[in-house]
Amino acid sequence: MKKLFILFSVIASFALIGFSSAKACENKNDVPLTSLSAGFDAWKVVTSAMEECGNFTPTLDQDYKDKIVAALDSNPSQYALAGVSASTNVSVLDAGLTRPLDDLIAKHGGALQDNQKVTINGQVMAIAMMTNAQHLFYREDILNDLGIDVPTTYDEVIKAAKIIQNAGVVDYPLGGTFAAGWNLGEEFINMYLGYADTFFDENMPAVNNANGYETLKMLKKLTEYMDPEYLTSDSTYVQQQFQQGKIAMANLWASRAGAMDNAEESSVVGLVKFASAPTTIRGGKPASTLWWDGVVIAKNISDEEAEAAFKLAMVGLDPSNLGESPEAAPWISSAFDPAPSNIGAVMTAKGGAAPYPASAKMSTLHGVLGNTLPDYLTGAATAKATLEKIEADYITAATEKGLL
């Protein structure tokens, strides 16, 4: 399914390029350049503007993280530019595959804001272009008809789900990106951060506690109101469930918000509204993590290529370009005037949701979570056994990596 989605996104990106009103690019690019990034709408907006300048071939691939390290590690690098998330940035940064951008910013980066610069020990290593977070999507019409207030806590979500289920207006009250693997791991991390602040005690995992137990229980409660096939349900699947009017609420990525009002795909145009991710404790912080996506430039390319790549990236990230598609993502840009579809992400950030604690340790735990949780949700393992297994598997994995 993933492969097909890639194909679909590549075709979609071509279609988008074909139809977008061709803006003339002011700085023609004459150095052949390539890029690798994820394939969601925001990247289409950025890379299609860059393509107008010529000599540029983007690769939009939802599985980009599987190849980014190997691709940038070769010399010369397979791609001049790469799109990274808060978490994949760790992999290229730790491997020393990206170059500092301070000189290039001084020359060509006048339009950048300070909060776009991702710095490590004072050196700019990446340019952030958007934030992303999972937050509440809900069908306003259904909630209004049934007289339900927009839920702000997960207990309210469950209550609302019960009412919606009894009313029988949609197939399933809730959707969720609960696909086994990375998605499910992310759900746990989001929910856990609603109860607690940290996953580790020094180097050791610290999730086998009351917070971990509450997190598991809440995740399981949510699944009772979902399509029973939730363990195969990824972001695209949840997006489609919304678009086809099958679900009423879900905690979904901000980068998917624009698609709700895409009249070509969606049968619920104008009906889906957005709010902050719910909290687990009344008055607590939203149970979600804040992500950023941005651009890095490979180290293993010539300085001329790097300069051309940076200039090109500035065209893609130009406020005027991003300002034309405010619905595509919560851009970080001076032109950013939150579109209605971005309000959920803004509120989640304002509510104090934690940034995703990206690190090698966290990636390891994330992988373990994604593999361990399905057994709990299907009922094959108890909460206690699951939490013990998470910690034991983490220790095994971290030992093999040398992290302990």
Place this chain on the structure above:
Amino acid sequence: MNKKTFLIFTMPSFIMMVFFIAIPLFLVFFQSFHFKQDILEIVEREKCDPFGCKTEILKVPVLDEKGNRSKINIWVGWENYKNILKFVDLNSIIQNNGYSWSAIQSIDFYKALRFTLTFTFITLPFVLIFGLCLALCVNNLVNRLKGPVIFITLLPFIITPVIGSLSIKWLFIGDGIITSFLEYILEKDISVFAKAWSIELLVLFYKIWHTTPFAFVIFYAALQTVDKDRIEAAFVDGANRFQRLRYIVIPHIMPLIVFVTLIHLMDAYRVFDEIVGFSAEGFLNSLQWMTYDFLRLDDSGSRYIGRASATSMLTMIGIVIILIPVLRRVFKEQKEKRN
């Protein structure tokens, strides 16, 4: 054939086998006793991103002067195998719960082993029987129809496994055509991908559907070589259809039944694409899927080569064990022939 000619003839394949089988196998074997790690150092660094600045103490890989991560291979003995087989945990589970399958399956390896063995041995008889039935049916068709029927029968085998499993998945997942149809007929909500047993049935069905044509084509070819005179003689002697099949046809094609069994066991034991294609990783786990999962890069760009190598070795040992009875039979027959 004298020794020299023999050597000259076999040398190319011998060299190929060394390069493409023996050396990789040895490397996997070697790696399964090691941890491959980045050399790490503890650094304190200040990181600023759109959400603010913070100082973290992190373990990060040391880069050499060329800017590459320096790796080391640490000898760890049986550690990787221990981490997979988890005998200590297994022992305590058995002492607490007795030989309960569901408890033992909380260890990934045994869960994977259970499914791999089920998958291999449940599908085998179906593949053999359906393959033989199909071959017998097609053999009795009028000649004009044989070509088209053989072609259509082969289609499931021609399709790439991943594509085949994806298409079956889409027939059944969510509101797939077949699920919708069944829901319409039974007036019930059906979710095939919600329970481990229903996915498992679907995966087994898929494998039988996919592999039967292979058995069919082999058996069909074998049926062409059955001695017609013997069949006729048996017919004259009053043997019925079943007896002719039992005493003449099956003994004649027995070597090929053994061959199909051999190939199917090897092939099915490596079950992997089905789990990916059916997105069944939340429910099912196979030995090869474990290897694949260990080899997948996580967000920090690392993978578990040690444990991946160890599961590969265990898979190989498993294949050898289940092939022993079949291979022994083949050797015995060869020996009898030679005498």
